[in-house]
Amino acid sequence: MSTGSPAAGSAGAGSVVGSTGRLGRGSAVLAFVLVQVIVFALAYTAGRTGLYVFFALGSAATVGYLSHRGWFAVAAASLGAILLIAVGLPIVMFVARQQPSLVIEKALSTEVHRMLYLSIYGPLLAALFTVVFGTPLAYLLSEGFPGDTLIESLVDLPLVVPHSVAGLVILFGFGGGGAFPSVLVLGTMIGLVLAMAFVSAPFAVNVIREAFETVDAQMEYAARVHGANRFETFRRVTFPLSARSVVTGGVLAWARAVSEFGAVAVVAYNVQFFYPPAGGTITGQHAPVFIFNTYTAGSLAESSAVGFILLVVSVLIFLLIRWLAYGEDDTSASAMP
Amino acid sequence: MTLDVDIAARFTATGAEPFVIDVAFAVEEGESLVILGPSGSGKTVVLETIAGFHPSKGTIENSDRDLTDLPSEERGFGFVFQDYALFPHMTVRENVAFGARYHEDVRGPETVLAELGVADLADRTPPTLSGGEAQRVALARSLAVGPEAFLLDEPLSALDVPTQQALRDDVADLLTDATAVYVTHNRTTARAIADRIAIMRNGELVQTDTPETIFEQPASPFVARFTGANCLPLDALGEFGEDLAEGFGNEAATHVAIRPEHVELNPEASDLETTVRRCTREDATNRLVLSLPAATEPVASGSSKPIGARSTDGGQRVEKGQDLTIEAFADRTPESGTGIGVSFPREHLTLLDNSDNQDDPAGEIE
Structure with a gap:
């Protein structure tokens, strides 16, 4: 995941300035960000964005020096x-260069509404699928069993399979001539969900497994010896102590599915799905496919406007993950003094 | 109920030597058996195996049924953990009531908490409790399910000393009529709790007896040192050593053991002449460390180190040339370097051979 960068970078920088100056930590971060925004805006309106890059490098070096002194911190x-700029600058430029009127027009179009509905609903189904069936698997993996390393590798395999290949794998497995000939996969919701689950399952399973592993074994012993059987121990102790991570795993899987292009493009380029406002089944495209489609049809401006809308949705999901993973009131696992 | 345990198990961790436990003991109805041994001797593993957390060979039986193949939840034990193992997502009340739905003869959380003097904690959550409070709640949790026997794994060792002492008395009261196996490395705790003590070393029980016998008549140099007795090699005591072996008619004896409290200072006829090396004030007495004239061979000393210290064996290696030392208690505080004669009342002496240390000819414990 491209756990982003500009925000994290400036937060780190802020703590640093705050520790040296008279400003509080929060206001130092804010001042730093504000200065960056102003300089970027000036450079951008002057048509010399490249100049901002040098300013950003300079500020990074300054912050490095102020925080730790010495050439190593500066370097x-x-x-x-440089990495932050490579990742962050395009995003900022992408946002800055949108035509607001076009974005609004796209945001109001039925086509985009249908795309967004499919791109949130489909991934939700995929995430639900991976969590419902991934949680028991994660539990077993956390307990360990003969051959568990083999299963772990299988779970991780989708991480290294090129996603277009993943799509082909789904088609060969469940499509025409596959395991269930009566089930239609090509261009259906089932196909879409299967393709998404294939690529997002590792995220959910790994996060949930790690959460189960962090639960103190003595906590589970204590439950068992005082009368709870395996299931009750799981229901009353292991799961509640890991619940937050199970949700995080689900949201990660959801986010991964939202951004999936390759596998979906192969299995369900055009998807038949039930769209409540239309009162019936319609054909639409998953957002990344839709954007790619608009792009190849020749309109960079239109595809980027839709892309901007998807970016906003993705950022919201990202913030949700951050909040779930690092939010306050963390009671997960060994919270004993 | 009575408890009959005869288990053997082998534990392998990656990168470590396999660890083997092989123990057999019985606990009578209402009896508290304390397994006393150094860290790493396998005490906790024995307890956890009895509770059913680890598979093992052998049998575990109570008075009316065979527990060997039962899962933990059907064995009917109450378990108290060193680190409390309270459920952090539940209130104290919910923690104590945790097992209620799985048992028939349960006691209400309020009743049990009140009995342990912590009724006011019922609505708190475990992360807000002090160590002593948390361990009382953990005790209440195991008490509430009306267990047939208690298993306690060093319940005091994570606590500070004043809390330890207060809780030790309460635990002793609690276990007066209960069947219990209590694991600890602390000999003071063992003595306070135990009806019988089993000394554990390297996965095996080396002596099981009443506290009096364990402390007054240790069966081996290891037990003597681990329970805080002076254990001196006879051949380092010169003529006195030879006389002892002869006097007791025990030519095979290699060591003599005597507890510090039995060593007499400045008697009319002293057995050995020593020098005061150190004098430390302890609660109501002074603990003396006395040096004997340097032995020619490296020898093991008496326990000049408190056993509570985390050594893996309870013994101590003595470097070549280091003096042999004897511990004793005194009312007065003699200066370091003062000469003191000591005598060993014969009725408090135990002569030992080194049979449990065959692998260690010097009689030292590593």
């Missing part, structure tokens, strides 16, 4: 900033 901060 590390400058080199790190």
Whole structure:
């Protein structure tokens, strides 16, 4: 995941400035961000965005120096900033270069509404699928069993399979001539969900397994010896202590499915799905496919406007994950003094 | 109920030597058996195996049924963990009531908490409790299910000393009529709790007896040192050593053991002449460490180190040339370097041979 970068970068920088200056930590971050925004805006309106890059590198080096003194901190901060710029700058430019009127027009179009509905609903089904069936698997993996490393590798395999190949795999497995000839996969919701589940399952299973593993074994012993059988121990102790991570795993799987292009493009380029506002089944495309389709049809501006809308949705999901993973009131696992 | 345990198990961790336990003991109805041994001797593993957390060979039986193949939840034990193992997502009340739905003769959480003097904690959550409070709640949790026997795994060792002492008395009261197996490395705790003590070393029980016998008549140099007795090699005591072996008619004896409290200072006729090396004030007495004239061979000393310290064996290696030391208690505080004669009242002496240390000819415990 491209756990992003500009925000994290400036937060780190802020703590640093805050520790040296008279400003509080929060206001230091805010001041730093504000300065960056103003300089970027000036450079952008002057048509010399490249100049901002040098300013950003300079500020990174300064922050590096202020935080730790010495050439090593300056070098590390400058080199790190290059990566941040490579990731962050295009995103900022992408947002800055949108035509607001076109974005609004697209945001109001039925076509895009249908796309967004499919792109949130389909991944939700996929995430639900991976969590419902991935949680028991994650539990077994956390307990360990003969051959568990083999199963772990199988779970991780989709991470290295090219996604277009993943799509082909789904088609060969469940499509025409596959295991269930009567089930239609090509261009259906089932196919879409299967393709998404294939690529997102590792995220859910791994996060949930790690959560189960962090639960203190003595906690489970204590439950068992005082009368709870395996299931009751899971229901009353292991699961509640890992619930937050199960949700996080689900949201990660959801986010992964939302952004999936390759596998979906092969299995369900055009998808038949039930769309409540239309009161019936319609044909539409999953957002990344839709955007690619618009792009190849020749309109960069239109596809980027839709892309911007998808980016906003993705950022919202990302914030949700951050909140779930690092939010307050973390009671997960060994919270004993 | 009575409890009959005869188990053997082998534990392998990656990158470590396999660890083997092989123990057999019985606990009578209402009896508290304390398994006393150094860290790493396998005490906790024995307890966890009895509770059913680990598979093992052998049998575990109580008075009316065979527990060997039952899952933990059907064995009828109450278990108290060193680190409390309270459920952090439940209130204290919910923790104590945890097992209620699985048992018939349960006691209400309020009643049990009140009995342990922590009724006011019922609505708190475990992360807000002090160590002593948490362990009382953990005790209440195991008490509430009306267990047939208690298994306690060093329940005091994570606590500070004043809390330990207060809780130790309460645990002793609690276990007066209960059947219990209590694991600890602390000999003071063992003595306070135990009806019988089993000394554990390297996965095996080396002596099982009443506290009096364990402390006054240790069966081996290891037990003597681990329970805090002076254990001196006879051949380092010169003529006195030879006389002892002869006097007791025990030519095979290699060591003599005597508890510090039995060593007499400045008697009319002393057995050995020593020098005060150190004098430490302890609660109501002074603990003396006395040096004997340097032995020619490296020898094991008496326990000049408190056993509570985390050594893996309870013994101590003595470097070549280091003095042999004797511990004793005194009312006065003699200066370091003062000469003191000591005598060993014969009725408190135990002569030992080194049979449990065959692998270690020097009689030292590693």
